[in-house]
Amino acid sequence: MADETTAPDIPTQLEALEREAEAQLSACAADADFNEWRTTYLGRSGKVTQLLRGLGGLPKEERPRIGQLANTVKQRLAAALEAQQAQLRRNEHAEALKAEALDVTLPGEPVRAGQLHPITQVLNEILGIFERMGFHVVEGPEVEWDRYNFALLNIPADHPARDMWDTFYVDAEPVSNLGSMLLRTHTSPVQVRVMEETPPPVRIVAPGRVYRNEATDASHEAIFYQIEGLAVDDRINMGDLKGVLTAFARQLFGGKTRVRFNCSYFPFVEPGAEVSISCHVCSGNGCRVCKQTGWLEILGCGIVHPNVLRAVNYDPEKYSGFAFGLGVERIAMLKYGIDDIRYFYGNDIRFLEQFR
């Protein structure tokens, strides 16, 4: 019977077709390939369907078995297609991840942050030292009256001591009692302003800008920073001043620093002194920085003059005090070995960046 001889052919052909389809499928690498493959093998006029056209020639009882077999093959191929597509998507995903891969251990792009100016850094360091010794930070005006800058500091008008400060006067009418308006030549007027408003005891440091009408050179600027110090209480004496300034110098320049007091004159203190520290570069042996003297002068100080106490209605029989004034740039220059004050205000980033 012709029908019976063709019947085993269809399963064999199906098997061969399935092998072929699988081989083609494994070569598919893109959505277009899959679409073409689906049309070729599983489509309405695809190869499996075409093969089933021969079903009609089979004996009736054979047809369901072969038909079922063909459906199973179709299902397997459809499942294989799905699996292969899923695999492709997984591969693509893995590749995308790889492309986006981020090495979190690489050092980041540096962010160029700003920094505090070296003078601000030194200023903060100095204030910190005095704050830890119990001094409060206060500020006063940069535009001052003659009365505070000079008169109440025991420097009357026409006193020759005024020659110590080259002053910028403001072109304004003098006011009775207050005198002329000027840019303060030192932070000492803050002493008076604080004592006027506060009964003793007083313990303050006053940072700020001061102005001198002088030519600029390696050690002079017309605008610079000072820090004033003032302590008033009963029985404050030279020993307290020496103790406080020695502790200060050792914190700023190192524990082995020696401190020297030389007599000096400032109208608002009596006695007055200039303070030097042993040169931290050569330990006092003599070098270029200390000009072979072994000593570096860092500030002026003294015991508050009774006339100054009287001027703010403090009783000099009951109270005494010490005061000091230091130039911040000078201290910074000594600390960092800078030989020209003009670097601080030249705005050269190569200089400033060294103080990060």
Ligand code: PHE
């Ligand atoms: N005001 C003085 C100056 O600028 C420094 C100083 C302050 C001296 C306090 C003694 C006491 O030169």
